Amino acid sequence: MADTQDFKCPRCGGKLEFDAASQQMVCPFCDATFDPETLRTASDEHTAGEAEQPLPAADAQWSGAGQSWSDGEDASMQSYICRSCGGEIISEATTAATSCPFCGNPVVLSGRVSGTLKPDYVIPFKQTKEQAIEAMKGFVKGKRFALQSFVRDNRLQEVKGIYVPFWLFDSDVYAAVRYDATKTRHWSDSDYNYVETSKYDVYRSGTMRFENIPVDGSKKMADDLMDSLEPFFFDEAVDFQTAYLSGFLADKYDVTMEESLPRANQRTQNSAKQALAHDVHGYDSLSLREETVKIFPGKAKYVLYPVWLLNTKHLGKTYTFAMNGQTGKFIGNVPVSKGRLAGLFSAVTVGVAAAVFAIGLLSGLF
Numbered sequence: 001m002a003d004t005q006d007f008k009c010p011r012c013g014g015k016l017e018f019d020a021a022s023q024q025m026v027c028p029f030c031d032a033t034f035d036p037e038t039l040r041t042a043s044d045e046h047t048a049g050e051a052e053q054p055l056p057a058a059d060a061q062w063s064g065a066g067q068s069w070s071d072g073e074d075a076s077m078q079s080y081i082c083r084s085c086g087g088e089i090i091s092e093a094t095t096a097a098t099s100c101p102f103c104g105n106p107v108v109l110s111g112r113v114s115g116t117l118k119p120d121y122v123i124p125f126k127q128t129k130e131q132a133i134e135a136m137k138g139f140v141k142g143k144r145f146a147l148q149s150f151v152r153d154n155r156l157q158e159v160k161g162i163y164v165p166f167w168l169f170d171s172d173v174y175a176a177v178r179y180d181a182t183k184t185r186h187w188s189d190s191d192y193n194y195v196e197t198s199k200y201d202v203y204r205s206g207t208m209r210f211e212n213i214p215v216d217g218s219k220k221m222a223d224d225l226m227d228s229l230e231p232f233f234f235d236e237a238v239d240f241q242t243a244y245l246s247g248f249l250a251d252k253y254d255v256t257m258e259e260s261l262p263r264a265n266q267r268t269q270n271s272a273k274q275a276l277a278h279d280v281h282g283y284d285s286l287s288l289r290e291e292t293v294k295i296f297p298g299k300a301k302y303v304l305y306p307v308w309l310l311n312t313k314h315l316g317k318t319y320t321f322a323m324n325g326q327t328g329k330f331i332g333n334v335p336v337s338k339g340r341l342a343g344l345f346s347a348v349t350v351g352v353a354a355a356v357f358a359i360g361l362l363s364g365l366f
Contacts, residue, residue: 017247020125036243108242121237125306125325132308154314163250163304165217169264171298175272176205181283204276215260217253229324
């Protein structure tokens with residue numbers, strides 16, 4: 001049975017949670033607040049002196065319930081004992097923080113964030129659960145062609161704050177590009193119209209340093225979803241402490257640094273080429289002829305980024321929205337009203353027809 005860690009209020013013994021609004025550990029019972037840094041030593045001493053609680057013995061044997069695990073099937077699930085009530089917590093192998101389903105105690109599964117799996121940094125939540133809910137309401141109402149029954153009747157099913165694992169890559173890059181470019185000049189006289197096209201060989205090269213190129217390390221989180229929530233600002237990251245996980249969900253990575261390298265290199269290459277392209281100005285056309293990008297291995301960091309996930313239900317279908325827990329950037333898809341889109345199409349068609357008719361009338365007058 002693996003170990004868990006929770007954070008108790010030094011004053012009343014209540015269960016502390018990290019509060020995104022105040023950036024403090026807060027006790028909901030006596031309203032005391034504590035800095036996460038000051039709890040580190042006390043928590044370590046408390047954990048070291050506390051023995052693991054055994055599972056309660058059963059008075060009788062039950063038969064016929066459940067099936068045996070097949071070979072390797074149970075490798076993705078592990079069980080833990082809640083230090084608060086003694087209940088058993090079953091979680092996936094990648095879950096690093098959760099809450100007890102019996103007493104609601106927020107717990108950190110300490111074995112998941114120790115040793116080689118311990119993150120280097122964490123960006124604490126700054127946006128609260130209430131802000132995430134209000135952001136979703138504003139987001140949905142702001143969609144002009146959203147299905148009105150969805151705007152009016154959707155039911156919020158679940159809101160959860162989760163720390164998503166990311167790999168951040170630093171590297172030096174040499175890049176060179178060559179373009180075929182043109183400039184076009186037009187003029188005319190009383191007899192002719194002239195067009196002059198000048199052709200150019202454009203070359204740009206340079207060395208660059210890229211820092212904190214992000215690649216999410218969770219297979220559960222879609223890459224396009226995480227890309228859409230960027231940017232996260234690393235200058236607000238702090239040294240990792242398990243206290244920041246209390247009251248939130250957290251996953252450890254299940255995509256290794258080595259597995260993340262191809263995507264990181266692709267993002268770095270694209271950024272390098274864009275940087276050179278932005279340095280080319282004043283041409284009417286630009287066509288890439290050849291390019292060279294060399295990435296020199298640098299440093300990688302393991303970081304947890306804050307994300308709010310919101311699930312809402314409408315007509316039996318679940319819709320998922322997400323918010324950057326640091327900046328408040330909100331994304332998601334809402335069902336579209338086909339009637340409203342048809343009305344827009346009709347309005348555009350009528351407008352174009354009216355314009356064509358007016359041009360015809362004017363042509364007839366002159």
